Amino acid sequence: MPDTSAAPAPALAAQAGSADVPTVAVLGLGAMGLPMATRLATGLTVHGFDIAQERLDLAAAAGVAAFASGREAVAGADAVLLAVRNGEQLDAVLFGENGVADAMAPGAVVILTSTVGADAVPAAVERLAERGIGLVDAPLSGGPVRAGEGDLLIVVGATPSDLGKARPVLELLASTLTVVGDRPGDGQAxxxxxxxxxxxxxxxxxxxxxxxxxxxxxxxxxxxxxxxxxxxxxxxxxxxxxxxxxxxxxxxxxxxxxxxxxxxxxxxxxxxxxxxxxxxxxxxxxxxxxxxxxxxxxxxxxxxxxxxxxxxxxxx
CATH class of the missing domain: 1.10.1040.10 (N-(1-d-carboxylethyl)-l-norvaline Dehydrogenase; domain 2)
Known part of the structure; x- marks a missing residue:
């Protein structure tokens, strides 16, 4: 059965400053990425990367640790939040010339927030699994204002283990979090x-x-x-x-x-x-x-x- 739950943001925010606070890297600090990173920084340790220095400066002012490259930003992160345009861009960001997958720690998860279609997911899941990394398929709905307020609608397809790792991130961003299946691709569907x-x-x-x-x-x-x-x-x-x-x-x-x-x-x-x-x-x-x-x-x-x-x- 689908699991629908609201986000307990205050409980997560209370973890700030604890040694157990998860670290999430947000790659791309644009119209959606920056407010999501800013929101996540209220309860988690956040690394950020963007090709535009102006966006990095804005993120740093909001409590996000700014990095000069995506590979540096994901190093040591428990989760990596991606917002890409399509499946081709997903592959490029993860596995391209400067792809971040090889810089991620085994046991980490990639949280895919974009609508790329279910057929783009299986190959990425397989290649990440070879590196000991999971994929949480979590496309979202809502605009920049709602992202900054933690008021997004997020639908998720992920294994229970990977979902558990991603929950601190997803629950800070979502007012409605619906788990639709235990397979990456279910969220895209x-x-x-x-x-x-x-x-x-x-x-x-x-x-x-x-x-x-x-x-x-x-x-x-x-x-x-x-x-x-x-x-x-x-x-x-x-x-x-x-x-x-x-x-x-x-x-x-x-x-x-x-x-x-x-x-x-x-x-x-x-x-x-x-x-x-x-x-x-x-x-x-x-x-x-x-x-x-x-x-x-x-x-x-x-x-x-x-x-x-x-x-x-x-x-x-």
Whole structure:
């Protein structure tokens, strides 16, 4: 049965200063990595690495020990937290020319927080096992603010032994921690299902608001009315206001890039084809993100997908 538990952050924080406090290395101190490292530093010993000195300086100011290379950062760490773009980048970070796997201590664990697809995991698990290192498959949901507050949703696939080593890290980051299976890859599988729904919901919200505008409705009032009824959803209430900002000069603040859903919906489609399942709604949503990317919206907030359907706002 899945195990869902909330994070006992105060208990973990109380360990700070103890000789038994685990050490975690965070590789990449970007939009998500820095707030996660900062959060972890409230209860654990944290090593950090980033190619940008500015990010290292910010991490150091938050109590993170900054290192000049990833290999130096992971030396002696009990866990290594990774946020990578895809399976190819996962392999490069772990096993490439400057890969960190050979610098990690046997018995340590890699915590993979990214959505890379279940098929990218087995080879990494096998190669890490040869070095006595475990992989905890822990893709997460939530933005930078929630990361800094320890309010992430994390789904996990890992052996009980490896999960036990990773729990001090995961419980500081998660408000909801769901263990979905004891195999690395199980977390990726559930996150793939999650991203199918998220991607479709964003696309559907964009289509609805574009139609409201085309019908001459006040889109702000439409959004308010929809959110109060059965048509409401988290994605509508979260992305809807940003969709209305998509037509402003600067567009909506980028909280989740559109090309992330190009990647994730691609993972969804590949997974569905692998098991012989038709997923026509997901496929249609994927095409909207692909068109948006082709139109130069890759780095825009994913709410900008509304501009694929309606390049210009009709009503005032």
């Amino acid at each position: 559930l996150k793939t299902v999650n991203q199918l729904l998220c991607g479709v919901h964003i696309a559907a919200a964009a289509e609805a608001l574009a139609l409201a505008d085309a019908l001459g409705l006040d889109t702000a009032k439409t959004l308010e009315a929809l959110g109060a009824g059965a048509a409401g959803s988290f994605m509508l209430s979260n992305r809807g206001p940003r969709m209305l900002e998509a037509y402003t000069e600067d567009g909506a603040e980028v909280l989740s890039r559109l090309d992330i859903f190009v990647k994730d919906m691609g993972i969804v489609g590949k997974a569905a084809r692998t098991v012989g399942l038709a997923a026509p709604v997901a496929a249609a949503a994927e095409q909207l993100y692909l068109i948006g990317q082709a139109q130069g919206l890759a780095a825009a907030d994913d709410s900008a997908v509304i501009r694929v359907l309606a390049p210009a706002k009709r009503s005032a």
